[in-house]
Amino acid sequence: MKAAAATLCCLVLVLGAIVREGACSKPNVLFVVVDDLRPQLGCYGEDYMVTPNIDQLASKSVLFERAYVQFAVCSPSRTSFLTSRRPDTTHIFDLLTYFRNFTANFTTLPQHFKDNGYATQSVGKIFHPGIASNNTDDYPYSWSFPAWHGSTEKYMYKRCCPGSDGQLHKNAVCPVYNMSLVPEGTLPDLQTTEYSVQWLKDWAAKGTDQPFFLAMGFRKPHQPLRYPAKYLDLYPMSKISLAPNNFFPPYLPPVAWNPYASLRLNEDVMRLNVSWPYGPIPTDFQLKMRQSYSAATSYTDTQLGILLDTLDREGFADNTIISLIGDHGWSLGEHEEWCKFSNFDIAVRIPMIIHVPGVTSPKAPPGKTFPFIDPLEQTGRSGNANTDKSDQSHHSHTQEQGTKCDGGGDCRSAGGYVTQALVEAVDLFPTLSELAGLTVPPTCPPDDAQVALCSQGSSLVPLIKNLTEPSYNMTLAWKQAVFSQYDRPSYFPQQDSDGPRWFNVKIMGYSMRTAHHRYTEWVAYDVDTFTADWTKLYARELYLHEQDPEENWNMAEVTSQQDLVTQLSGQLRAGWRAALPKEL
Ligand SMILES: *[C@@H]1O[C@H](CO)[C@@H](O)[C@H](O)[C@H]1NC(C)=O
Ligand SMILES: *[C@@H]1O[C@H](CO)[C@@H](O)[C@H](O)[C@H]1NC(C)=O
Ligand SMILES: *[C@@H]1O[C@H](CO)[C@@H](O)[C@H](O)[C@H]1NC(C)=O
Ligand SMILES: *[C@@H]1O[C@H](CO)[C@@H](O)[C@H](O)[C@H]1NC(C)=O
Ligand SMILES: *[C@@H]1O[C@H](CO)[C@@H](O)[C@H](O)[C@H]1NC(C)=O
Ligand SMILES: *[C@@H]1O[C@H](CO)[C@@H](O)[C@H](O)[C@H]1NC(C)=O
Ligand SMILES: *[C@@H]1O[C@H](CO)[C@@H](O)[C@H](O)[C@H]1NC(C)=O
Secondary structure: OHHHHHHHHHHHHHOOOOOOOOOOOOOEEEEEEEOOOOOOOHHHOOOOOOOHHHHHHHOOOEEEEEEEOOOOOHHHHHHHHHHOOOHHHHOOOOOOOOHHHHOOOOOOHHHHHHHOOOEEEEEEOOOOOHHHHOOOOOOOOOOOOOOEOOHHHHHOOOOOEEOOOOOEEOOOEEEEOOHHHOHHHOOHHHHHHHHHHHHHHHHHHHOOOOOEEEEEEEOOOOOOEEEEHHHHHHOOHHHOOOOOOOOOOOOOOHHHOOOOHHHHOOHHHHOOOOOOOOOOOOHHHHHHHHHHHHHHHHHHHHHHHHHHHHHHHOOOHHHEEEEEEEOOOOEEOHHHOEEOOOOOHHHHEEEEEEEOEOOOEOOOOOOOOOOOOOHHHOOOOOOOOOOOOOOHHHHHHHHHHHOOOOOOOHHHHHOOEEEEEEEEHHHHHHHHHHHOOOOOOOEOOOOOOOOOOOEOOOOOHHHHHHHHOOOOOOOEEOOOEEEEEEEEOOOOOOOOOOOOOHHHOOEEEEEEEEOOEEEEEEEEEEOOOOEEEEEEEEEEEEEEOOOOOOOOOOOOOOHHHHHHHHHHHHHHHHHHHHOOOEEO
């Protein structure tokens, strides 16, 4: 333990922190995962969003502009970043398979902290609950204490939206006007926030030296969009707009399409008679979904704000590393699509924010780092980008954060740092390990099923240092590409296209994002051996991000692009190992 603590001191010193003599202890970790949260946030330059607490966190953190998950659905994505292995290694493609039984006994991120003397606690949705995590959220392997869930999580897909007919319904859009009409009179994220707040208070009261790894998983803005209706005040319908590209991409191969079957199971969506499989959803309902997604995001921002405020008041803020991510993105009408379940940027790009006290922002006395900001009191800030921005502090902050600066200079004045380096969710495990002074899992060898502790990502600490330490000499060229994949049971959309069971997978779409392109190949996949047959190519997609950042125009079959296609195809097949950061 002593040796580990000494390692941490050295690392923190290297990171440029002011370490007071004798005040050296292992940092805590607050690991926040938000279900289906795309980077539609104030700090990501979306001015109409009212997310003051996430923005405040970002203003004291490094914000990763180009962060990607490895698979755009819950359990495959979460299993991937929690084990730091890619889906081709975890073999977790659906929501009903547990990696330890099915694949191998990998060491997880929280388990690594637990093995190194941390108290690890899961609250809410961190692992995909249920069979996917052995009905225990991987307790006791990953956690020191049984994982905690709010009692109202079980109503997620039940009928509990009061309708004008006096009956309860299962609706995708479900603002709660009267809390006493929902089961138990509360909501999952209210319960988990309350529990985490109490957990932090209890931990502070114990006065123990043991560091904690507290993982907090928020449920919203996952559909059904059930949240306190007061958040609708921030987003009047007159200010809501459709996705700028809410049209069907004309050259999209059918295998790339996700027919959003789970959204259609809601009664309010069913009533729309949306045509199978391409829709579209009527525009007034598109607007309602977009409005409720924004409102549910501000509701989650409030819960995060309460949690961070407690962390700060209880005196933990100056010694707690904070990581905040979404588990994947979400389409809100872009490409005429809904939900995740695809390889588009909109589905695989996530918000990723990492706060290191004393490194990404100066340490401050308790109560001064993350004071709660009530989104509902942020007047004059709602509406779209054309809205008058009377709150100057927010405006300037958003501008600073939205600035596409890479290298620290301009972003310093706002207190936060922004980088456009390409990063992946599998990078979190080695990053948090290094920041906390634990053994950094080495890069996995090619045959890594029997290696418990290794990583298929890269620690982001060099990027953090390059931003925060003026004299840091970056000797690495960062990743040239990041990788995601998605599976399909068939070439044409069918009922289970969004999420086939693993044994029904026939096609895998391997997708790669480089600085200027997204390139995808849909190839035959054999589930008996878990291997792709790259010679059986079903379809290709190429998007030129400089001209087409929304990924509307598939250029893969355009004659003039064939040299580029050949080059990107080689890079895709070479895979993630060939794209790792390299010494200059
Ligand atoms: C899995 O690994 C853990 C340690 O990480 C060990 O305690 C456990 O016995 C292993 N289980 C199996 C089935 O090998
Ligand atoms: C899963 O749960 C079962 C009982 O519910 C338990 O026997 C088993 O040890 C757990 N872990 C694994 C890796 O199977
Ligand atoms: C995993 O395997 C254990 C031991 O065979 C079993 O008790 C448990 O139910 C299995 N869990 C899942 C989710 O399959
Ligand atoms: C909320 O519903 C309860 C139970 O039906 C009712 O008694 C109460 O008056 C309602 N409150 C409001 C503000 O409508
Ligand atoms: C949907 O179809 C049902 C039955 O055909 C019809 O009664 C209803 O009016 C339709 N709704 C819409 C919104 O078109
Ligand atoms: C490192 O910082 C320098 C100077 O700000 C910047 O030009 C460079 O792009 C950064 N490197 C990476 C990989 O982010
Ligand atoms: C940065 O490091 C490289 C490799 O160690 C070295 O060659 C170079 O001189 C260094 N540059 C500065 C400005 O220190």
